[in-house]
Amino acid sequence: MEALALVLGCILVWVGVFGAGKVEQAPRVWVPRANRKSRWRAFLLGTALVLLVVGNADSTRARVRTAIDSLSRPEPTDSAVYGLTTDTTPATPAAVIPAPADTAIAVRADTAPAAADPVPEFGGFRSRVRVTWTLYDVTYVGEMSLTGTDGALLVSYDTSDGVRRKVLQHLTLQRTDRGWFYMGSNPRDPVSQQPSANYQPDFFHLSLVEGEWKFDQACDARACVDVLAEPIS
Numbered sequence: 001m002e003a004l005a006l007v008l009g010c011i012l013v014w015v016g017v018f019g020a021g022k023v024e025q026a027p028r029v030w031v032p033r034a035n036r037k038s039r040w041r042a043f044l045l046g047t048a049l050v051l052l053v054v055g056n057a058d059s060t061r062a063r064v065r066t067a068i069d070s071l072s073r074p075e076p077t078d079s080a081v082y083g084l085t086t087d088t089t090p091a092t093p094a095a096v097i098p099a100p101a102d103t104a105i106a107v108r109a110d111t112a113p114a115a116a117d118p119v120p121e122f123g124g125f126r127s128r129v130r131v132t133w134t135l136y137d138v139t140y141v142g143e144m145s146l147t148g149t150d151g152a153l154l155v156s157y158d159t160s161d162g163v164r165r166k167v168l169q170h171l172t173l174q175r176t177d178r179g180w181f182y183m184g185s186n187p188r189d190p191v192s193q194q195p196s197a198n199y200q201p202d203f204f205h206l207s208l209v210e211g212e213w214k215f216d217q218a219c220d221a222r223a224c225v226d227v228l229a230e231p232i233s
Helices: 002-018 036-072
Strands: 128-135 138-146 150-158 164-176 179-188 203-209 212-219 224-226 228-231
Touching (some): 128 212, 128 224
Antiparallel strands (some): 128 138, 128 228, 138 150, 150 164, 164 179, 179 203
16 A cells, blocks of 8 residues: 555656656556646645655555564563562571671570470270269259260259259260360250250360369350269269
8 A cells, every 4th residue: 555655756756757648668657747836735734644654665665664663672571560569589598697796686495384284095984974064153963974985964053943964975085275175965855855945065074183173164155164973882
């Protein structure tokens, strides 16, 4: 398209300068005759076309050069795109950076915190145990039948109306961060086996005292209290 405009512009300039008619040097080139005013217009139009083509060519070359330069540049990283900078200076090893004398802190072995003692192993009781505890002015008496890692608990207590109630629970020995517990579950009526909706399961903590495991606390979802435990013969 630019070549065609260039040719047309050159023809118009030639018409404007030399007029029209048959040219001896180029016998096959013929241009219609034109008066002086038409020749002047043809000259101006041709000159404009030539300058336009030359200007577009320069602009096109500049765009091509810019595109080639952009292709030769490395693609920007995510950090460059979002205006972030990455320090590529290699880090100095910490070992060669001396600590200020007035801020250096020496940790002695005897002042380091001692590791927590692991929870000792415990296989559970194989016996019958009576436990008694009082929580929120209500005294509970329970009879445990333990077979090692599980068992059963029958709890008796008096309600605020003076009614004697009994609740049966399943017990499971579990190890936690606080130590060993016999955890109650599925509180229910011992006769009908219907769930006791208003009774929360009990759980009992054990501690190792002078090499002997003992019950020391009775708990439910509300609180923990001391418990008295004694074997049932």
